[in-house]
Amino acid sequence: xxxxxxxxxxxxxxxxxxxxxxxxxxxxxxxxxxxxxxxxxxxxxxxxxxxxxxxxxxxxxxxxxxxxxxxxxxxxxxxxxxxxxxxxxxxxxxxxxxxxxxxxxxxxxxxxxxxxxxxxxxxxxxxxxxxxxxxxxxxxxxxxxxxxxxxxxxxxxxxxxxxxxxxxxxxxxxxxxxxxxxxxxxxxxxxxxxxxxxxxxxxxxxxxxxxxxxxxxxxxxxxxxxxxxxxxxxxxxxxxxxxxxxxxxxxxxxxxxxxxxxxxxxxxxxxxxxxxxxxxxxxxxxxxxxxxxxxxxxxxxxxxxxxxxxxxxxxxxxxxxxxxxxxxxx
Numbered sequence: 001x002x003x004x005x006x007x008x009x010x011x012x013x014x015x016x017x018x019x020x021x022x023x024x025x026x027x028x029x030x031x032x033x034x035x036x037x038x039x040x041x042x043x044x045x046x047x048x049x050x051x052x053x054x055x056x057x058x059x060x061x062x063x064x065x066x067x068x069x070x071x072x073x074x075x076x077x078x079x080x081x082x083x084x085x086x087x088x089x090x091x092x093x094x095x096x097x098x099x100x101x102x103x104x105x106x107x108x109x110x111x112x113x114x115x116x117x118x119x120x121x122x123x124x125x126x127x128x129x130x131x132x133x134x135x136x137x138x139x140x141x142x143x144x145x146x147x148x149x150x151x152x153x154x155x156x157x158x159x160x161x162x163x164x165x166x167x168x169x170x171x172x173x174x175x176x177x178x179x180x181x182x183x184x185x186x187x188x189x190x191x192x193x194x195x196x197x198x199x200x201x202x203x204x205x206x207x208x209x210x211x212x213x214x215x216x217x218x219x220x221x222x223x224x225x226x227x228x229x230x231x232x233x234x235x236x237x238x239x240x241x242x243x244x245x246x247x248x249x250x251x252x253x254x255x256x257x258x259x260x261x262x263x264x265x266x267x268x269x270x271x272x273x274x275x276x277x278x279x280x281x282x283x284x285x286x287x288x289x290x291x292x293x294x295x296x297x298x299x300x301x302x303x304x305x306x307x308x309x310x311x312x313x314x315x316x317x318x319x320x321x322x323x324x325x326x327x328x329x330x
Contacts, residue, residue: 007036058088059297060109060117062102065093068214069241069269070286074120074142077290085298090114094121097184103129110136116297118142119150120290122186138300140293151300152310153293155284157187160315161194164236164264164282167317169202172325173234173262178209179222179246181238185214191238191266212242219245227253232261233326240265240272240281247275247322258324268318277321284315 001019005012010029017025018033036042061078063071079089090112094105102121109117116138123130123141133139139150168176178195181188192209199206210225212218219242226232227250237243243265247257255261257277265272268283292311299306 003040004036004042008032055115056113057086058090058114060114061089061091061120062105063093063120065095073286074290077287078118078294081291081294097121099127099130103133106133116301118293118297138297140297142293151296153296154312155289155315156312157190158194160266160282161191162198163317165198168234168262168264175199175204175207176234176236177207177232179212179219179237179242180209182213188238195236214239216241216245218242220249222246223249227255234262237265240267240269240279243279244275258322259327262323264323280320280323281318282315283318289313
């Protein structure tokens with residue numbers, strides 16, 4: 001920084017103001033500093049900054065080891081928001097949702113010296129070890145349970161299910177079957193509860209749910225079962241990827257979508273609009289949720305005494321071509 005100041009003919013403090021994007025710097029001075037930076041190939045390092053400020057300018061993100069679109073999109077949103085605030089992201093994964101495995105992954109992030117942590121795994125419960133770890137650095141959770149010191153940003157899953165159920169019941173379907181995600185995921189459990197409550201409130205029969213694991217393969221297996229039951233006219237699938245599998249199985253066994261069976265997914269991933277037919281789904285922007293999560297965490301990191309206000313992100317129903325009124329038998 002002193003070399004840049006010497007070449008630009010300004011003070012090191014002025015260089016710091018320019019590189020920090022602060023106001024009260026004349027444009028001519030800013031241009032001289034940036035020209036000197038380019039000439040010298042200068043760039044700041046988080047290590048040097050950490051020695052001065054005590055902050056690493058990094059945040060940790062813990063996700064479940066998987067190839068699901070939602071996890072990648074969440075991390076993308078976090079990284080883009082972090083970059084705008086000059087933070088970098090250290091991401092790690094856990095192969096298990098068991099508390100000891102999650103705790104160990106959190107310890108690894110804390111040992112790396114991160115300034116804050118976003119937990120993007122579906123915690124169904126917490127214990128004393130998680131409570132203690134989330135008090136070490138500012139922490140935010142994106143799924144499931146929270147500790148007493150963690151903030152929460154999450155999509156309103158109850159609203160997501162109610163939007164889908166209202167759409168299908170308003171079309172005239174007598175009941176709606178459900179292909180759920182794995183029960184250990186908080187989102188999946190919330191969607192099952194919302195689906196069941198919507199049918200009960202409408203005075204409709206509640207059929208047994210079928211269980212998937214978020215994969216298209218599991219959706220396909222459930223679709224083979226649904227296709228064999230002529231009474232099925234509408235299905236809510238807990239993820240778009242499973243919905244694609246359901247639709248493939250229905251097509252193979254001669255059940256038309258939406259003429260014979262209406263399908264609604266949840267997520268609105270990029271492929272949903274290009275399925276055959278295009279998938280009706282409930283949109284929950286993972287990237288936007290990741291961005292909001294970082295913004296919440298940033299407020300915590302800048303002011304640890306800030307009041308923690310959880311945020312429920314509102315989903316949106318996207319009606320495409322996989323839903324229609326039930327076919328009337330002659």
